Amino acid sequence: MTSRARHVAVIGLGAAGLVAARELRREGHTVVAFGREKQLGGLWVYTDQIEPDSLSLDPNRTIVHSSIYQSLRTNLPRECMGYSDFPFITRPGNGESRDPRRYPDHREVMMYLQDFAKEFEIEEMVRFETEVVGVEQATENGGKWIVRFKSSGGVSGEEIFDAVVVCNGHFTEPRVAHIPGIDSWPGKQIHSHNYRIPDPFKDKVVIVIGSQSSGTDISSDIATMAKEVHMSSKAVASDTYIARTSHKNLRIHSTISRACEDGSVMFQNGRVVYADVIVHCTGYKYHFPFLETNGYVTVEDNRVGPLYKHVFPPALAPGLSFIGLPFMGLQFFTFEMQSKWVASVLSGRVKLPSEDKMMKDATAFYAKLEALGIPKRYTHFLTDPQGNPMLGQFNPQDAVLTSQSDYFNWIAEQCGCSSIERWRERQYNIAIKKVFFGGENYRDRWEDNQLIEEVYREFAKLKP
Ligand code: FAD
Numbered sequence: 001m002t003s004r005a006r007h008v009a010v011i012g013l014g015a016a017g018l019v020a021a022r023e024l025r026r027e028g029h030t031v032v033a034f035g036r037e038k039q040l041g042g043l044w045v046y047t048d049q050i051e052p053d054s055l056s057l058d059p060n061r062t063i064v065h066s067s068i069y070q071s072l073r074t075n076l077p078r079e080c081m082g083y084s085d086f087p088f089i090t091r092p093g094n095g096e097s098r099d100p101r102r103y104p105d106h107r108e109v110m111m112y113l114q115d116f117a118k119e120f121e122i123e124e125m126v127r128f129e130t131e132v133v134g135v136e137q138a139t140e141n142g143g144k145w146i147v148r149f150k151s152s153g154g155v156s157g158e159e160i161f162d163a164v165v166v167c168n169g170h171f172t173e174p175r176v177a178h179i180p181g182i183d184s185w186p187g188k189q190i191h192s193h194n195y196r197i198p199d200p201f202k203d204k205v206v207i208v209i210g211s212q213s214s215g216t217d218i219s220s221d222i223a224t225m226a227k228e229v230h231m232s233s234k235a236v237a238s239d240t241y242i243a244r245t246s247h248k249n250l251r252i253h254s255t256i257s258r259a260c261e262d263g264s265v266m267f268q269n270g271r272v273v274y275a276d277v278i279v280h281c282t283g284y285k286y287h288f289p290f291l292e293t294n295g296y297v298t299v300e301d302n303r304v305g306p307l308y309k310h311v312f313p314p315a316l317a318p319g320l321s322f323i324g325l326p327f328m329g330l331q332f333f334t335f336e337m338q339s340k341w342v343a344s345v346l347s348g349r350v351k352l353p354s355e356d357k358m359m360k361d362a363t364a365f366y367a368k369l370e371a372l373g374i375p376k377r378y379t380h381f382l383t384d385p386q387g388n389p390m391l392g393q394f395n396p397q398d399a400v401l402t403s404q405s406d407y408f409n410w411i412a413e414q415c416g417c418s419s420i421e422r423w424r425e426r427q428y429n430i431a432i433k434k435v436f437f438g439g440e441n442y443r444d445r446w447e448d449n450q451l452i453e454e455v456y457r458e459f460a461k462l463k464p
Helices: 015-026 106-119 213-223 331-347 355-371 396-400 404-415 422-437 449-461
Strands: 007-011 030-034 130-137 145-151 156-161 163-166 188-191 205-209 228-232 241-243 250-253 256-259 264-267 272-274 277-280 298-300 303-305 320-322
Touching: 007 015, 007 130, 007 145, 007 156, 015 030, 015 106, 015 163, 015 331, 030 130, 145 163, 163 331, 205 213, 205 272, 213 228, 213 250, 303 355, 331 404, 422 449
Parallel strands: 007 030, 007 163, 163 320, 188 277, 205 228, 205 277, 228 250
Antiparallel strands: 130 145, 145 156, 241 250, 256 264, 264 272, 298 303
8 A cells, every 4th residue: 555645734732733743744744733822732731811701601702722720730640641652751841840749730741741742843843823713625626625724913824735633622612510590690600611729719608510520629629718619419319418528618419409599509419508609610512613514523412423433524534533532531642542543544554444334333333322321422431441430330331432442452453553551551440440439639649559660660661
């Protein structure tokens, strides 16, 4: 099979876009990587700035890309979080202090991404402060792609590419909880996208909706300042009302049943709280405002589809692809594997099945989810061999979702590259349970020291 170099646009300069650019260039393609911000790092570029509309519902608002808060530390140990051949170890900074902890703060992740970009000379391919405002397939030019962009200086332009790889992230467009009666509730609401520090919550009564990583972190953060924090979780029984041991002003409730005009909020457990603020830690939506596909790709209840193995829309492959849609799991490693696959498909080294076969594969996957009553919004949820606690209890039905190890093995087989290392798989399986069941201080306590030693021995074998 002949290998061909393509001219490829990468949209996004986060952890996905950076590794996509690297893999595409390694495969011989020419790459232009577009980024809306003036620096790389995507989500990990912390800013104090928040959006003017605290729930981020106004479609015409000025977008602030990042969703991270000042106290954020990683929820995975650094060893398994990094890319395969560029370990996430502490490197000497340019005069900047580094965070050597196993679960470091967000600045350390940002510096890791900067180190990665420097090592692989990614900036040569980058156009900073250039927002992609339109992507569509050209009617002429043999199916090439038109990318329209606007620079921060207001200069607009367009360029033709053989392919477009979408890496725009999916933690910027908030999803907000539906609460009966909320329209007449007089308090303030914000989405975690606009949460940075606890200070504005001093002496307030705050309800935090959501009990996953952000909900748990943000409730603890706010509890250091607020009068009371009430966390509402859908993962607990309806009569739940428990104290969190770490903070005496923090309670866990079941879901909210109603908000009222007098400022009260009722929970399913029968408790009533007069709250000043509701913080929605309720996740995000996939959003591609720049993409025009004539209806070939849609987002329905947070399923981006139809897509072959979460990456290629059958009717538009291989010219259009998505990196980074899967959530949970080993994010950076997923981006890397998907990028290798896209790069090798574009060069022709690896072949995709026919459009019809890809479509049948996607449809069969969706039908299996539907048959088991798994909502569309879990389509891109990567699980592990024992299932994943996010859907509730460990559940044998989760086996129908994409197992991340199987997914990596499958891509590796396609591309002829290495799959996930055994140590990374083991470490992730330990780490993900700690996120859910490890208690509040899970980032500072662990027992897998032997495994860590093994991992560092593996790192030492990598080329410097
Ligand atoms: P992003 O980092 O969001 O990057 C997207 C890029 O696209 C940005 O550069 C943006 O400017 C650009 N862009 C978007 N639209 C346009 C446009 N129209 N034109 C040009 N550029 C555009 N993962 C972990 O592995 N460990 C963790 O501890 C962890 N913690 C997290 C904590 C929080 C609060 C959140 C929200 C997520 C966390 N994640 C974590 C998951 C995180 O999403 C991934 O780690 C990863 O950084 C996402 O990378 P990305 O490149 O897909 O998206």
